[in-house]
Every structure is written in structure tokens, then in C-alpha cells.
Amino acid sequence: MRLILLGPPGAGKGTQAQRLIAKYGIVQLSTGDMLRAAVAAGTPVGLRAKSVMERGELVPDDVVVAIIADRIGQRDAKRGFVLDGFPRTVSQAEALDRLLAERGLELDAVVELKVDESILLQRIEKRVAEMSARGEKVRPDDNPEVLKGRLSAYKAQTAPLVDYYAGKGMLKSVNGMVAIDAVTGAVMGHLAPLVPRGGGSVRRKVKTRKTAKRPAAKASARRKRSAPKKRNKVGKAKNRTRRRLTRA
Ligand code: AP5
Ligand code: MG
Numbered sequence: 001m002r003l004i005l006l007g008p009p010g011a012g013k014g015t016q017a018q019r020l021i022a023k024y025g026i027v028q029l030s031t032g033d034m035l036r037a038a039v040a041a042g043t044p045v046g047l048r049a050k051s052v053m054e055r056g057e058l059v060p061d062d063v064v065v066a067i068i069a070d071r072i073g074q075r076d077a078k079r080g081f082v083l084d085g086f087p088r089t090v091s092q093a094e095a096l097d098r099l100l101a102e103r104g105l106e107l108d109a110v111v112e113l114k115v116d117e118s119i120l121l122q123r124i125e126k127r128v129a130e131m132s133a134r135g136e137k138v139r140p141d142d143n144p145e146v147l148k149g150r151l152s153a154y155k156a157q158t159a160p161l162v163d164y165y166a167g168k169g170m171l172k173s174v175n176g177m178v179a180i181d182a183v184t185g186a187v188m189g190h191l192a193p194l195v196p197r198g199g200g201s202v203r204r205k206v207k208t209r210k211t212a213k214r215p216a217a218k219a220s221a222r223r224k225r226s227a228p229k230k231r232n233k234v235g236k237a238k239n240r241t242r243r244r245l246t247r248a
Pocket of ligand 2: 013014015030032084085
């Protein structure tokens with residue numbers, strides 16, 4: 001299963017990603033988390049990203065594309081991944097298309113969490129309260145001023161991805177204004193048809209010769225098992241008729 005979660009800051013991408021990785025045994029690839037880790041570690045990428053993130057702007061495409069290119073090739077991403085916060089520009093989405101095509105991989109779905117702008121400040125404040133309660137350091141971009149910048153970056157640069165993926169027939173939109181469990185239910189409702197019994201994804205399943213042959217093999221086994229019974233029934237009926245005729 002390979003997915004993208006789309007939505008403005010505070011829409012619930014990280015929250016839903018956590019549930020999807022538990023359900024499908026895939027990994028969460030959050031560019032926001034990776035960049036924050038780079039900032040905390042003081043790496044060259046972190047040094048480049050720090051001030052940009054603090055202003056609520058987008059880190060340059062080449063930086064995040066390089067991070068994702070490296071990350072999707074790692075062993076733990078082989079079973080699948082949920083991209084949380086990537087892509088964020090059409091140019092990132094095109095780069096992702098190329099990265100996947102080079103590896104012979106396909107996306108299964110793009111899930112958009114639809115939320116009213118008016119709820120986002122509350123969501124950010126909720127996260128600040130949750131992180132403080134856990135004794136974690138609050139995100140420097142979780143405040144009303146930076147949220148404005150993040151929102152305008154979203155509208156100008158990320159929202160066009162809704163049309164980009166709708167045009168490819170991949171977009172599934174979900175109401176992100178309801179309770180967290182209800183959002184999860186709606187997301188998984190969209191994904192369920194993509195996951196045949198036994199896991200994996202429909203796209204990958206139909207491509208493997210082994211799985212493509214399985215239904216036919218099962219059907220022929222069923223025919224073999226049921227054929228002798230039919231002959232027995234016919235044979236018994238014939239015998240009964242013969243006995244009746246002899247008696248008469
Ligand atoms: P990133 O970390 O991706 O931040 P974001 O997109 O602004 O999104 P958030 O993490 O704030 O929100 P979320 O949707 O994950 O919500 P959450 O689940 O936590 O990016 C940060 C920065 O890094 C960017 O501004 C940019 O500078 C840079 N960056 C990252 N990726 C980049 C890229 N690809 N290109 C360029 N730059 C990039 O939920 C929020 C709160 O709401 C929580 O408290 C949660 O409990 C609550 N909540 C969630 N759902 C519900 C619900 N249904 N009902 C009630 N409460 C809910
Ligand atoms: Mg997040």
C-alpha cells in the first residue's frame with residue numbers, strides 16, 4: 001500500500017498516518033518530522049530548513065525530494081508507505097511520479113482530509129496542549145502568526161495537488177471535521193477495496209502470475225472434487241430405475 005495524505009496544517013495527516021501504519025504494516029514518511037529531526041541534529045539540511053520552517057514557508061523542492069528519494073528506497077519502506085506532508089508542490093508531485101516510475105512502483109491512493117480553515121487554529125492549540133502534557137518540546141511553528149504563513153503556502157502551493165491527483169483519478173476526499181475515529185473509518189473505507197484479503201494492494205496483486213493463476217486453479221480443483229459425486233448420483237438413480245423395472 002502506497003498512499004499520500006493531503007491536507008492543510010492541522011488537518012490530521014499525522015494523526016491518521018499513525019493509524020494507517022498500524023493497520024497496514026507500512027511506514028509513515030513525514031517530511032515535516034524528518035526536517036525537524038534534521039534541524040534538531042544540526043545537519044546541513046537542518047541548517048538550511050530551520051529558518052524557512054520557522055517562517056511557515058516551504059523548504060526548497062530539491063531538499064525534500066532528495067530526502068524522499070533516499071527514504072522510499074530503504075528496506076522498511078518495501079511493504080509500502082504513507083506520505084504525510086509530501087508532495088507539497090506540483091513540482092514535488094512530478095518528481096515523486098518519476099521516482100516511483102524508476103522503481104516500477106505505483107501509488108494506490110491520494111487521500112485528501114477536507115477541513116474548514118476556521119478549525120485549524122484550534123487543532124494547532126490542541127497539539128500544543130498535548131505535546132506540553134507529554135513533556136515534549138512544542139513546535140516553533142505552532143502559533144497563530146506562523147500558522148497564517150503555513151496556510152497561505154498551503155493554498156498557493158499545495159492545494160493545486162488536489163486537481164493534480166483528481167485528474168489522475170486517484171483522489172479520495174474525506175471529511176476531516178468529524179471525530180478522529182470517524183475520519184479513520186472513512187479513510188479506511190476508501191482503502192478497503194484496494195486491499196484484497198491477505199494484504200498487499202490490488203495493483204500489485206493483479207500483476208503477480210502466482211495470484212493471477214490462483215482463482216482458476218481453485219475452480220478446477222472444485223470441479224475435480226465435485227465430478228465423481230455427480231456420477232455417483234446418476235449411477236444410483238439408474239440402478240433404482242433398473243430395480244423398479246425388473247420388479248414390475
Ligand atoms: P509538517 O510537519 O508537515 O506540518 P503541516 O503540514 O503544517 O501539518 P501539521 O503537522 O501541522 O498537521 P497534521 O495535518 O499532521 O495534523 P495532526 O495530525 O498533527 O510541516 C512543517 C513544515 O516543514 C512546513 O511548514 C514546511 O516548512 C516544512 N515541510 C514539510 N514537508 C515539506 C515539503 N514536502 N516541502 C517543503 N517544505 C516542507 O493534528 C493536529 C492536532 O489536531 C492534533 O492535536 C490532533 O490530535 C488533532 N486532531 C487531528 N484530527 C482531529 C479530528 N478529526 N478531530 C479533532 N482533533 C483532531
Ligand atoms: Mg503533521
